[in-house]
């Protein structure tokens with residue numbers, strides 16, 4: 001979608017900072033919600049189910065003194081399949097290129113093996129400052145939060161100390177609630193201060209530099225995962241096959257034809273997605289269409305197909321074809 005909006009870079013002085021930050025954390029840690037709160041617009045897709053964030057989606061925070069480009073990575077997790085392994089490698093690659101890593105740890109969950117695994121993985125990117133973000137602070141009382149902050153400090157000292165590290169443990173520990181809007185500005189301040197001196201990297205107003213297709217795929221994926229609790233989210237991959245303006249429409253009433261395929265691993269999963277007499281698929285279509293319309297600002301005709309790609313998670317060739 002092209003817009004006629006003028007491209008303007010913010011006025012800046014020599015103290016302006018700009019760079020990349022990335023959030024990691026176990027599934028459901030609140031990474032996407034925090035990204036959205038910082039950017040101030042729904043860019044990454046959130047859902048109550050784990051691992052909806054598959055692709056690297058960037059939100060950009062524009063401030064007078066700094067520009068923060070947020071690279072939202074999939075949750076790092078202990079890999080069980082080839083796809084899990086690839087996602088982890090992708091995360092490490094991404095983290096090697098950012099200026100600061102934000103490690104999200106929910107205030108209402110005890111630090112567990114998943115968090116320790118991630119802390120261990122972060123030693124693979126030794127020269128990056130790591131800021132611990134203790135998320136969802138609105139969900140716990142003050143004393144529980146204080147305890148969690150101490151536990152987080154301990155985790156940092158155990159894993160992030162020694163050679164090549166810029167701090168003994170986390171560079172900072174910040175409690176934040178993206179939902180209550182509490183301390184979000186402190187997170188932005190802290191991350192901005194860690195960016196290198198640089199003019200803005202992106203023009204103002206850019207919320208994301210990912211192609212719309214990726215976001216459309218995420219919207220369909222989010223809709224498809226809604227209410228499917230007995231199946232792993234990883235069993236679904238969404239591919240946008242085509243997005244073309246319908247020919248012969250009046251200029252003031254455009255329509256976008258969007259053709260999307262949903263890949264599942266087994267026939268039984270296909271049946272779940274389609275539902276009785278296609279009821280679920282219809283529901284997925286309605287929900288996704290609303291989101292896509294909001295995202296792109298045009299009405300869309302959404303054509304959904306469900307395909308069985310047997311064991312796509314384990315099959316390297318198929319993974320390549322699905323864009324991983």
Ligand SMILES: Nc1nc2c(ncn2[C@@H]2O[C@H](COP(=O)(O)OP(=O)(O)OP(=O)(O)O)[C@@H](O)[C@H]2O)c(=O)[nH]1
Pocket residue numbers: 025026027028029030031032033034045046047048049050051052053074075135136137138139176177178179180
């Ligand atoms: N009460 C409260 N809930 C939050 C907060 N931040 C996130 N949540 C909720 O926690 C759940 C997970 O949030 P996400 O932002 O999707 O988490 P994520 O880390 O991006 O998850 P993945 O994409 O699965 O890795 C959602 O239901 C959010 O609404 C917060 O500050 N307060």
